[in-house]
Amino acid sequence: MNMSTLPARFEANSAKLGQLSNEVSRIASTLARLAMQPEVFAKSDHGQPPIEDLGSVIPVETVRTAIQARRLRDQFFDKGLFADPAWDMLLDLFQAEIAQIRVPVSSLCDASAVPATTALRWINTMTDAGLFRRCADPHDARRVFVELSTMASAGMRSYFKKLGGAAANL
Numbered sequence: 001m002n003m004s005t006l007p008a009r010f011e012a013n014s015a016k017l018g019q020l021s022n023e024v025s026r027i028a029s030t031l032a033r034l035a036m037q038p039e040v041f042a043k044s045d046h047g048q049p050p051i052e053d054l055g056s057v058i059p060v061e062t063v064r065t066a067i068q069a070r071r072l073r074d075q076f077f078d079k080g081l082f083a084d085p086a087w088d089m090l091l092d093l094f095q096a097e098i099a100q101i102r103v104p105v106s107s108l109c110d111a112s113a114v115p116a117t118t119a120l121r122w123i124n125t126m127t128d129a130g131l132f133r134r135c136a137d138p139h140d141a142r143r144v145f146v147e148l149s150t151m152a153s154a155g156m157r158s159y160f161k162k163l164g165g166a167a168a169n170l
Helices: 003-036 062-074 085-098 103-113 116-128 150-169
Strands: 051-053 056-058 132-135 144-148
Touching: 056 062, 056 132, 062 085, 062 150, 085 116, 085 144, 085 150, 103 116, 103 144, 116 132, 144 150
Parallel strands: none
Antiparallel strands: 051 056, 132 144
């Protein structure tokens, strides 16, 4: 084996392990919440936990479609042209809220599609603006979760409700 390829291979494997660790953490958090509050996980017609807003239900697939549409632009235009980390974070946290998933800061940084330092500044800005709420992990003092504030959640629900059927075709 060529010794010069080891550092690159190690970095690639390390990044993959980090991503896998984040996903496992999200799954573990979901399972822990299910064990503590099973009534929260009522299923929608699509098999995903819905979020209700005065009788309306926004399927998690609708939000996922919006996220996929935003990422699709990167195939046709320079990624830097459409950097909008605040909106990407709002979408990711709203999707997580619907799916009853806790989002660690590191995962939210990944979802923002900008460098981690920029993402952290945006998380602070959004928290200061009252749109995000930081929550300490009760099982691991080193980890912090981020979630939408009540105001941001209501705003996202109103946004997707206003989009109606058009949101499914984003």
